[in-house]
Amino acid sequence: MASKPMFRFLLRRFIFLLVTYIVATTVVFILPRAIPGNPLAQMLSSLSQVAQANPEAIRAAERTLMKEFGVDKPVLVQYGEFLLKALRGDLGTSISYYPRKVIDLIVPVIPWTLILLLPATLVAWILGNTLGALAAYRRNTWIDKGVLTSSLVVSQIPYYWLGMIFIFLFGVRLGWLPVQGAYSQGTIPSLSWGFFVDALKHYVMPFASIVISTMGGWAIGMRVMVVYELGSDYALFSEYLGMRDKRIFKYAFRNSLLPQITGLALNLGTVLGGALITEIVFNYPGTGFLLFKALTTLDYPMIQGIFVILIASVYLANFIVDFLYAWIDPRIRLGQEE
Amino acid sequence: MFSTMIRPLFKNKKFIIGISIFLLFLLLGILGPTFYKVDPTEMTWDYEQPPSVEHPLGTDTYGRDILAQLLHGIRSSLYIGFLAATISLVLGTIVGSLSAVKRGIVDDTLMAMTNIVLTTPSILIAILIASYLRIRSMEAVAVILGLFQWPWFARAIRAQLMSVTSREYVYLSIMAGYSDLRLVIEDLLPTIATYAFMSFVLFINGGIMGEAGLSLIGLGPTRGISLGLMLQWAVLMEAVRRGLWWWFIPPGVAIVAITASLMVVSTTMDEVFNPRLREE
Numbered sequence: 001m002a003s004k005p006m007f008r009f010l011l012r013r014f015i016f017l018l019v020t021y022i023v024a025t026t027v028v029f030i031l032p033r034a035i036p037g038n039p040l041a042q043m044l045s046s047l048s049q050v051a052q053a054n055p056e057a058i059r060a061a062e063r064t065l066m067k068e069f070g071v072d073k074p075v076l077v078q079y080g081e082f083l084l085k086a087l088r089g090d091l092g093t094s095i096s097y098y099p100r101k102v103i104d105l106i107v108p109v110i111p112w113t114l115i116l117l118l119p120a121t122l123v124a125w126i127l128g129n130t131l132g133a134l135a136a137y138r139r140n141t142w143i144d145k146g147v148l149t150s151s152l153v154v155s156q157i158p159y160y161w162l163g164m165i166f167i168f169l170f171g172v173r174l175g176w177l178p179v180q181g182a183y184s185q186g187t188i189p190s191l192s193w194g195f196f197v198d199a200l201k202h203y204v205m206p207f208a209s210i211v212i213s214t215m216g217g218w219a220i221g222m223r224v225m226v227v228y229e230l231g232s233d234y235a236l237f238s239e240y241l242g243m244r245d246k247r248i249f250k251y252a253f254r255n256s257l258l259p260q261i262t263g264l265a266l267n268l269g270t271v272l273g274g275a276l277i278t279e280i281v282f283n284y285p286g287t288g289f290l291l292f293k294a295l296t297t298l299d300y301p302m303i304q305g306i307f308v309i310l311i312a313s314v315y316l317a318n319f320i321v322d323f324l325y326a327w328i329d330p331r332i333r334l335g336q337e338e
Numbered sequence: 339m340f341s342t343m344i345r346p347l348f349k350n351k352k353f354i355i356g357i358s359i360f361l362l363f364l365l366l367g368i369l370g371p372t373f374y375k376v377d378p379t380e381m382t383w384d385y386e387q388p389p390s391v392e393h394p395l396g397t398d399t400y401g402r403d404i405l406a407q408l409l410h411g412i413r414s415s416l417y418i419g420f421l422a423a424t425i426s427l428v429l430g431t432i433v434g435s436l437s438a439v440k441r442g443i444v445d446d447t448l449m450a451m452t453n454i455v456l457t458t459p460s461i462l463i464a465i466l467i468a469s470y471l472r473i474r475s476m477e478a479v480a481v482i483l484g485l486f487q488w489p490w491f492a493r494a495i496r497a498q499l500m501s502v503t504s505r506e507y508v509y510l511s512i513m514a515g516y517s518d519l520r521l522v523i524e525d526l527l528p529t530i531a532t533y534a535f536m537s538f539v540l541f542i543n544g545g546i547m548g549e550a551g552l553s554l555i556g557l558g559p560t561r562g563i564s565l566g567l568m569l570q571w572a573v574l575m576e577a578v579r580r581g582l583w584w585w586f587i588p589p590g591v592a593i594v595a596i597t598a599s600l601m602v603v604s605t606t607m608d609e610v611f612n613p614r615l616r617e618e
Contacts, residue, residue: 020454156598161590164578172581269459
């Protein structure tokens with residue numbers, strides 16, 4: 001199954017993503033040092049507001065900050081240390097949760113983001129593509145017009161705003177679902193049936209707001225792709241041969257899926273960004289919420305740490321999509337590309 | 339030539355609806371604050387009031403008029419959207435056409451750069467940059483957003499120009515001794531004009547949405563009022579969980595109306611101008 005051309009394709013993608021990751025972490029490194037006005041100095045001065053009235057904490061945080069950013073050493077040494085640390089998973093010490101390590105604070109919140117993001121993205125992708133293909137198959141019927149128009153509008157609704165509407169309607173007005181968090185306050189996450197039901201109730205609204213507002217985009221893209229495919233030579237030829245519509249449609253659908261898989265990879269970052277903000281609206285204890293807290297307390301080691309991890313996960317997800325793509329596309333699997 | 343291009347558009351019902359809604363909001367943004375002369379920052383004792391005759395869209399926690407905020411917000415959000423879109427369009431056109439014309443090492447470097455930016459989640463980088471700026475003007479936010487949404491456009495421009503430059507009519511123009519400038523203006527630009535316009539529209543949406551996202555995470559413009567900032571204030575003051583619907587619904591409706599109407603304009607243009615999508 002894993003043929004040589006496929007392996008070569010994946011290796012090329014892996015090297016590209018690695019280079020991209022190094023470039024991105026370099027940007028993360030350069031930014032605080034390159035932006036005019038010296039944010040590092042500002043950070044130190046604003047620390048007194050963050051670590052309230054505890055002079056010892058301020059001094060400790062100051063030392064941490066100086067050490068984390070290593071500002072006393074030459075820039076190249078700082079850069080080398082930064083990269084090595086990032087690769088080792090050592091992201092430094094948090095300022096607002098001093099003396100806890102950034103990595104220890106990030107790891108527990110990641111599952112919450114993944115539980116929300118992965119199923120929502122996949123469900124939206126599958127539903128959207130199915131709807132879009134259906135619309136193209138029934139082109140110019142009321143199904144097509146309905147799907148297209150509603151997708152155009154729905155795809156422009158920001159996830160977090162849809163979340164707000166849901167909270168207001170189903171949480172506040174109707175009182176059907178809990179209005180915030182990932183589980184009821186006071187309960188401790190455990191593997192019991194009761195906790196599962198409770199978490200599920202909290203899950204419905206953030207999940208639905210991401211699914212509904214991302215679905216439309218996929219539907220629009222898929223519809224255009226299938227319309228293109230159905231108008232191409234092989235589809236027309238099959239039609240002249242007397243092949244059944246359903247069968248031609250099946251071919252067109254399969255050919256249209258490939259660009260949608262690439263689209264999935266390209267959209268991961270946007271979806272992630274939207275999900276982070278959705279978490280803030282729902283007070284959902286994921287990475288977005290942690291990032292929001294880090295931003296409001298100017299906890300720069302934490303902000304940097306979250307970025308290094310988020311960017312790495314987007315690239316990792318990209319690689320997984322590449323793998324899928326290589327596996328599905330016979331041109332890559334059999335080495336006919338290039 | 340221009341009228342034959344434009345006329346089919348105005349026979350399309352969806353296009354007319356889309357462009358009307360967009361123009362309505364554009365007018366609201368441009369003229370609204372001049373006609374509705376209420377100061378959006380003025381605090382009154384009528385706080386958290388539902389819509390009334392005095393305050394058509396109610397007031398917020400500080401007694402500020404929501405309608406006034408909304409009109410100013412539409413203006414700023416459109417401004418940020420247009421500015422970000424212009425930056426993206428210029429960057430994308432430069433990178434894409436340089437790549438296509440120079441080829442070789444220039445092309446390789448530019449495309450490697452493009453792919454890196456394309457793979458990197460732009461909103462994350464925007465959040466990171468914004469977090470280091472203590473004072474963020476509307477323009478700064480637009481620049482941050484505009485810097486990262488050009489890559490797919492650059493790739494499309496490059497692909498289009500590469501396919502065009504190898505067509506016969508371009509060879510003919512070269513053989514006829516046309517100057518590079520005339521070649522670009524007469525033969526190359528028209529082929530990317532509609533695509534560029536459609537992309538510009540999507541870039542505006544990206545700018546408006548991006549501003550809203552940045553603002554909600556607390557990194558929006560530090561001065562003035564935008565639609566995103568209105569939403570952020572509503573979230574901070576728990577307007578949603580306290581049922582103050584007149585506060586958080588209007589800015590969202592404005593964002594969706596502007597971006598969705600632009601989307602409709604862009605897709606209907608695609609349907610009218612793109613022969614592969616045109617209905618027989």
